Amino acid sequence: MSCTFSPSICHINLDALERNFKRLGEPSSLMPVIKSDAYGHGLMQVAATLDRAGAVSFAVGTVSEGVALRKAGLAQQIVLLIGCMDKEEWLLAMQHKLTPVIGSFDDLALAAQVCAENEPGILNAAIKCDTGMSRLGFNLDDKSQLLEHLRKTPKIKPALLVSHLACADMPEEDGFTKRQIENYEKFYAAVCSLYPETSHSLGNSAATLGHHATSNDISRPGLALYGGNPFYGTRLEKYGHNQEWVMSLSSPIIHIRELKAGQSISYGRIFTAQRAMRIGIVACGYANGVNRQLSNRMKVLVGGRLASQLGRICMGMFMVDLSQFPEIKTGERVWILGGKPDPGQTAPDAQQIAQMLGTIPYEVLCHMGSLNQRIYGNDTLAY
Numbered sequence: 229m230s231c232t233f234s235p236s237i238c239h240i241n242l243d244a245l246e247r248n249f250k251r252l253g254e255p256s257s258l259m260p261v262i263k264s265d266a267y268g269h270g271l272m273q274v275a276a277t278l279d280r281a282g283a284v285s286f287a288v289g290t291v292s293e294g295v296a297l298r299k300a301g302l303a304q305q306i307v308l309l310i311g312c313m314d315k316e317e318w319l320l321a322m323q324h325k326l327t328p329v330i331g332s333f334d335d336l337a338l339a340a341q342v343c344a345e346n347e348p349g350i351l352n353a354a355i356k357c358d359t360g361m362s363r364l365g366f367n368l369d370d371k372s373q374l375l376e377h378l379r380k381t382p383k384i385k386p387a388l389l390v391s392h393l394a395c396a397d398m399p400e401e402d403g404f405t406k407r408q409i410e411n412y413e414k415f416y417a418a419v420c421s422l423y424p425e426t427s428h429s430l431g432n433s434a435a436t437l438g439h440h441a442t443s444n445d446i447s448r449p450g451l452a453l454y455g456g457n458p459f460y461g462t463r464l465e466k467y468g469h470n471q472e473w474v475m476s477l478s479s480p481i482i483h484i485r486e487l488k489a490g491q492s493i494s495y496g497r498i499f500t501a502q503r504a505m506r507i508g509i510v511a512c513g514y515a516n517g518v519n520r521q522l523s524n525r526m527k528v529l530v531g532g533r534l535a536s537q538l539g540r541i542c543m544g545m546f547m548v549d550l551s552q553f554p555e556i557k558t559g560e561r562v563w564i565l566g567g568k569p570d571p572g573q574t575a576p577d578a579q580q581i582a583q584m585l586g587t588i589p590y591e592v593l594c595h596m597g598s599l600n601q602r603i604y605g606n607d608t609l610a611y
C-alpha cells in the first residue's frame with residue numbers, strides 16, 4: 229500500500245489511465261486487471277476511475293481485494309485470479325458475489341462444500357484451464373471429468389472460462405501462442421456444450437494490443453492500462469505506442485554541495501569527481517523503490533533536462549550531478565519517472581529503468597507505487 233512516510237511523491241494521472249482504458253477497446257470486451265494494488269497505482273482509486281469510464285468487470289488477485297471493492301460499492305463482476313485459499317475465503321467470495329478462479333478438483337470440492345453448507349449457496353466461478361502456462365488450471369485432458377463434476381454441483385455456475393498466455397508479448401513465440409489459443413478453443417467448445425452462457429477471457433495486454441485472441445474474447449489488460457508497452461523492443465512495438473504512463477515519481481533536492489576534484493561521494497566510493505562539481509542530494513533511495521543496482525547509471529529529470537545520478541544509491545537518499553544546472557535550488561523536485569521534459573529531452577520511464585535492471589516495468593511500477601506516498605490528479609505536474 230501507499231507509504232505515507234516517504235518524502236517522495238508518486239503522482240498518478242487518472243486521466244491518462246482513463247484514456248489508456250478507452251484506447252484498449254469497448255468496456256464490454258475488457259476486464260481491467262487491477263491486482264497487486266493496481267500494479268502499484270492504488271486499487272481503490274484506479275477502480276473508481278475505471279468504474280466512471282464504464283468498466284463492467286475487474287480482475288483482482290485475492291478475496292480481500294474483491295471484498296474491498298464491494299465495500300466501496302462497486303457492483304461489477306470481480307474475478308479473483310489467485311482464487312480462494314481456504315473455506316473462509318470461499319465463503320467470503322460467495323457472500324460478496326465475487327467470481328473466484330477454480331482451477332483444480334480440490335478447489336471444486338471445497339467450493340461445493342461451502343456452497344452446500346451456507347446460504348445463499350450459489351457461486352459464480354471463473355473456470356481456469358491450463359493451455360501452456362503450467363501455473364493454475366485444469367489440464368485439457370481433465371475437461372470431461374470437470375464437466376461431470378460441474379453437472380453434479382449445480383450451485384457452482386461457470387460464469388467464465390479463463391486461461392493465460394505465456395508469451396503473447398514475444399512475436400518469435402507466435403507458434404506457442406497459437407497452440408495455446410487452439411487448446412483454449414477446444415476447452416471452450418467442451419464447456420459450451422453444457423453451459424452455452426459461459427463467456428471467455430484469454431488475452432492480456434499484449435494479446436489485446438496485438439489483436440491476438442479469438443473474437444468475443446473479454447481481454448484482461450494490465451500493463452497497457454498503466455502505460456506500458458508489452459511489445460517494447462520487438463517488431464510489434466508500434467502497437468503499444470499510444471499508451472501513456474500513468475505514474476510519475478518525484479522527490480525534492482534537500483541539499484546542494486560542491487565536490488572538489490579527487491573527492492569521492494557516497495558509500496563504497498564508486499564515484500570520484502575528476503573536476504569540481506555541483507551535487508544535489510535527493511530525498512529518495514532504495515527504500516523508495518529506486519533499486520540500488522541503478523547506482524551511477526540512472527538519469528533523472530531536473531528542470532526539464534536529464535541529469536546523471538552519481539555514486540551509490542542510499543536507503544533514503546541519492547545524489548545527482550547539477551554541474552550543468554546552476555539555476556537549480558534546494559527544494560526543487562527531481563523526477564525519477566516522468567516529469568515535463570524540455571523539447572528534445574525525454575522523461576525517464578519505467579521501461580528504461582526495467583531495462584537497466586534486467587527486469588520488466590511491472591516490477592518497477594509495483595515497487596515505486598507501493599513504497600511512496602501517492603497523489604492523484606489529472607495531469608502529471610498540476611499538483
Ligand SMILES: *Cc1c(COP(=O)(O)O)cnc(C)c1O
Binds near residue numbers: 263309432449450452
Ligand atoms: C496479471 C495478469 C494479467 C494481465 O497481464 P498484463 O501483461 O499486465 O496485461 C492477465 N491475466 C492474468 C491471469 C494475470 O495474472
